[in-house]
Amino acid sequence: MTSTSLTPQSVTRQQAAVSRLTAEYRTDTPFVAEPRPRLSWVTDTDSTGWQQSQAELRITRGGAVESVVQDGPESVLVAWPFGSIAGGERVEVEVRVTGNDGGTTDWSEPLALVGGFVAGSWRAEAIGLPAPAGEEPRLGQPGQLRHEFTVGEGLVKATLFATAHGVYQAEINGTEVDDQVLKPGWTAYADRLNHETTDVTALLTPGPNAIGIWLAGGWFTEKYGFHGFAKPFYGEQPAVKVELRLEYADGTQETVASGPAWRATTGGPLVSSGIYAGEAYDARRAEAGWSAHGFDDARWLPAPLTEGDWPEATPATAPPVRRIQELPVKEVLTTPSGATVLDFGQNLVGHLRIRVTGEAGRTITLRHAEVLEDGELSLRPLRQAAATDTYTLAGGIGEAGEEEWEPRFTFHGFRYAQVDNWPGELDPAAITAVVIHNDMRRTGWFDCSDPLLNRLHENALWGMRGNFLALPTDCPQRDERLGWTGDIQVFSPTAGYLYDSLGFLDSWLRDLALEQGRRDGVVPIVVPSVLGMLESPVAAWGDAATVVPWVLFERFGDTGLLRRQYTSMRDWADALLKVRDSSGLWQGQMQLGDWLDPAAPPDKPGAARTHGDIVASAYLFRSLDLVAQAAAVLGNDADHGTYATLAEETRQAFLAEYVTPAGRMVSDAQTAYSLALMFGISTEPAQRQALGDRLAELARLGGYRIATGFVGTPLIADALTATGHLDAAERLLTQTECPSWLYPVTQGATTIWERWDSILEDGSVNPGEMTSFNHYALGAIADWMHRTVAGLAPAAPGYRKLSVAPRPLNSLTHASTSHETPYGLARVAWKRVGDRILVDATVPPGTAAVVSLPDGSAEFEVGSGRHSWDVPAAAPAPAAGAASLHTPLAAIMDDPQAYAAVWQAIDVHDPAAAAAFRRDTVWYRQTTLEQSLIFTQPAVKQDIAAALAALSGNRAAKTPKNS
Structure with missing residues (x-):
């Protein structure tokens, strides 16, 4: 092994500098949602092994300056060290840091922060839209509202606060107040409303002014449900609350608040609007100047006050x-x-x-x-x-x-x-x-020598983009678009890598906890909960309560979020303990299970090869174990001991019930083995190896076609890799036959499909009731591509320590990944050069990395900086030998050229038979190819034999003779 640490020699060494100072969680606005926001900063330096030893923070407020010195390396989500920010108060924060090299940076650029929460109680009243003259209002009838007001001399600040039962946009004097869409998003309306805080000072002038509101029902008035039983869940008409706070140089304040003095109409150009239906706009009905002062139209009527409970609106934590x-x-x-x-x-x-x-x-x-x-x-x-x-x-x-x-x-x-x-x-x-x-910040990238894998990764990225809209949805196109808990549970590691999704998922988890609080700890299958179905615990879906906070802790180091969500985590675990049977397992209940296993019929997506009891009991252990781990992180020793004991009881019960002494599982299916391996249920080395070996054999028996659904798909590649079967994981990943990750890519997919065969091989659309072409769940494989194929993962929460462990696939000549960690940009890249593997890694300042090179050498640790290693590539697999009708099926499947020769020979005679051969053959070790072809016509068998003989002859001709 050759190793070097690289510092760019073509440039002069730069002094360390704080390049980014932010406050949780939004960076698109100076308004903060908390009076004591945590602070994070990134330091740029090319000094190798750099660590922060001290940070000095200073705040400027009201002309006074205060500074605080903090010793140590902490630079991510650091507790606010000053007095609380008041609502509407503006402060500036700066930081400078001292490193272990003795150097101290200059002060960072000032970060302006403003208390984005309402100081005191809202004065605004909830107002809606008048019914159209002479008719009943349609469900979710959209419209406009307006109000005129006077601004005095000496205005120094104007802040707009607004929220809605529905969706809105505000205009002041004819100009939209911001570039946001679908405000204020979708939350658990009964318990939580978001408001946006907007500085509109520049839009106002002394004298008469006007404010206008576009308003529609959005998610609030939408119908939810399936099979013709959809109905409104929240309300039938939209409403809005608006409050404009004006501050003057002499210290006086005024508030312009929504109320019955406002005017409204449903006769404007926005004729109808619905999330599912779409929008109708009649430009002939548009009225110029409607949101400017001086507009007057007798058809505008007083805005009615609306009934219903409005929880206190709080500032949005997710980017808009x-x-x-x-x-x-x-x-x-x-x-x-x-x-x-x-x-x-x-x-x-x-x-x-x-x-x-x-x-x-x-x-x-x-x-x-x-x-x-x-x-x-x-x-x-x-x-x-x-x-x-x-x-x-x-x-x-x-x-x-x-x-x-x-x-x-x-x-x-x-x-x-x-x-x-x-x-x-x-x-x-x-x-x-x-x-x-x-509008999340992109933080993750991947590239390799296989364009199909690059497109697969791009499809996962686009799937996330399309479904991270207000909340993490299952799909964005049909009459659903709901926050299915199971989908984000499996995709959250990928989401945390591709984008800075911390604030987005923080917001959604708040709703999860609120919905759960109404159900005695049970997490609904969708959040916000609008379906009124499956109110009992559902494995892998409700476990989002434990898994997602833990993933965010691992990927972002957010102990504060973990602490806030801990009660939700524990309540879910306690809800599961109520349904755990006397054996210590979760059995005998309706489950969604390994949803959309490709073997499931189109109309029965839950009919998977892995029994639902195995999925449920594995997740019972998983959630108990995560609660125990979270309790340990938070210093709750009593809970840690309690839940660790309960988890161990479930682990032992699972092994006794579902795993044989020889290392076979009761459901002899890939998801079952993957659960036992990757959740840490099987811990004894010999048993784990037996389980992994059987998993690899199942993969080959199925022709390296995927055989997992929502639950098993994020786990199987890791389970194979962890037990020494990277080659089998590679065959699964690079398979292009249906079902596989790359089959949709070969069919022109540009997002991840809901079903492995959303488009059938004949080009028709899957006949199942559920057929989406933009579902991110099965794109969770991207996380394995980041961590294993390219080799970058967190080795400590928030990437405080990195894992650099690339595992080159035989079919690739290079791969790379980059991730903007909380400490700065990390990168791992490898490429083949002859019989060597060259590995390059960038470790951000303030972190270190545990390195495991692909040559199998011992792990070691490096500090920050740029590093490179030159190691021998793995010895190539022995060249494939002769193949014939007498070759075992397993050997044919593990010889891609022989496999292609066989099915192509059949295809010449009968394409349907060739497709059936590829789809239906079970690739046994003890069955020969000839034995599997007992019903094949002699002429076809002769052509197969000839094709294999030609292949074997070509191989023999290329094999060097022994001297």
């Missing part, structure tokens, strides 16, 4: 939804029916923006879908979601009569959009796809 990216039309298609369909080349979440010129009254219709079927939009997977927007032209407005529009309060999951009734010839440049999601 914004327009993140724009995609042009990639191709214009004409369908068999003659319709015009736009292909944007990427399955995305958002809406269309159009620019159009035409006559007044013409209505353009925009329909959205993820895939085409028989050349037309495939609408069946949307179920009851219309996913349709309409725009009626005003005619003759704007420059050269051009009108521009995009929906305001809806979103769609789509790659394709059908455009009907466009005036004249459609110029594709006139329509743009606008991508929206919560």
Whole structure:
């Protein structure tokens, strides 16, 4: 092994500097949600082995300066060391640090913070929209509200606070107050409302001013449910609370608050709006200047006060939804029916923006879908979601009569959009796809020599982007889009790597705990809970209460979040103890189990090969064990002892009930073995090896096609790797036949599918009731690609210590990954050069790394800086030998060339038989190829034998003769 630590020689060494100072959790606004926000900073230095030894923080408030010195290395989520920030108070914070090299940085750039919470109680009243004249209001009827007010001389600050039962946007004097979308998002409305805090000082002038509100029902008035039984859950009409606080130079304050003096209308251009249905806009009904002073229209009526409970609104901790990216039309298609369909080349979440010129009254219709079927939009997977927007032209407005529009309060999951009734010839440049999601900071990247694997990783990324919208949803397109707990439970490690999702998931976990509190510790299957079904504990779904906080602790080092969620974690564990039977296991209850095992029938997605009792009992252990670990971190020794004992009882009971002495499992299925191995249920080395060996054999018996659902898929590659079967994990990962991770990629997928075969091999859409083309759960494999294929993982909470442990796959020539850790950018890359593996690693300042190189040498530790190693590549596998009809099936499967020769020989005669051979053969060790072909025609067998003989002859010709 050759090792070097690298410092760039082409540049002069730079003095250490604090490059980023932030306060939890949002970085897009100076407003903070807490009076004592924790602080984090990143130090840049090329000094190797650098560690912070001291930090000095100072605060400027009201002209006074105060500083605090803290010894030690802490620089992530550091407790606020000053007096609390008052609501509306502005302070500036700076930090400088001293390293173990003796150098001290300059002060960081000042970080301005403002108390973003309401000082005192809200004065705003909840107001809604008047019913349309002479008719009953439609469900979720959208509309507008407005109010005029006067601003005096000497205004120094104006802060807008607003929240809604529904979704809103505010305008002041004709200008939108920010660039956010779908405010205030979706929370557990009965218990928690978010408000946004916005500095609107620059939008006001002395004298008369006006504020306007666009309002729609959004998630609040949506219908939830399945199979035609959907109904409103929260309320039937939207409402809003608005409060504008004005502060003057002489110290006086005024408050402009929503109330019955405001005016409202449902007769504006926003005709209808729904999350699932889409939006209808009639530009002929638009009224210029409606949010500016001096507007007067007798059709606007007093805004009615609304009834219902409004919990105290608190500042949002998640970054807001914004327009993140724009995609042009990639191709214009004409369908068999003659319709015009736009292909944007990427399955995305958002809406269309159009620019159009035409006559007044013409209505353009925009329909959205993820895939085409028989050349037309495939609408069946949307179920009851219309996913349709309409725009009626005003005619003759704007420059050269051009009108521009995009929906305001809806979103769609789509790659394709059908455009009907466009005036004249459609110029594709006139329509743009606008991508929206919560505006999180990208933090994770991956690249390798296989373009299919790169696309798989990109699909997982796009799946997360599309489903991290207000809350972590299952899918973004059909009549669902719910916060399914099981999906984020398995995907949270990947999410924490790809994006800084801490604030986003912190917000959702608050809702989880609130919903759980209404159910005696039981976590509902969706959060917020709107389905009213499966109110008993469900394994792998409810366990999000323990798993997600622990993952966030591991990936971000957030002990504060772990402490806040600990009661929720423990309550879930206690709820499980109530259903645990006398054997110490969780058995005999309805479970979702290893959901969408590819062997499950289309209409029975829970009918998996691994029994639901095994999944439930494994998660019982997992949650008890995580509560014990969390208690230890938090210094709760009593709880640690209690739950560790309970976890051990369950572990022993699981082994006694489900694992044979020889290391076989009662459900002889891949997910069962993966659970026992990766949850730490099996700990005895010989037993673990037996379980791993059987798991690898099952993978080969199935032809290295995936055989796991939501539960097993995030675990199987790790389980194989941990027991010495990296080659089997590689075969699973790089398989392109259905079902596999790469099968959708070969079918043109640009996001992760819900089903392994959402599109069947004949090109048709899966007939199952659930067929989404944007579900991130099965994309959890990306985390293994980061940690194992490229080799970067946390070795201590929050990456305070890194694991650098690349495991090169034989099929790759290089791989790399980068992650913006809380301490700065970390990177691991490897490449093959001849018979050597070159490994490079960047370890951020303030951290260290445990290194395990792929040559099998002993682990060692390095400090921060750039490092490189040159080690021998693993010895190549012995060259495949001769193959014939007498070769065992297992050897044929483990010889990709022989396998291809066999099925291709069959395919010449009968493609259907070749497909059946690939799909249905069980690749036994003790069965020969000839024995498996007993019903095959002699001519086909002759061609197979000839193909294998030709392959064997070519191999023999290339084998060097012994001298």
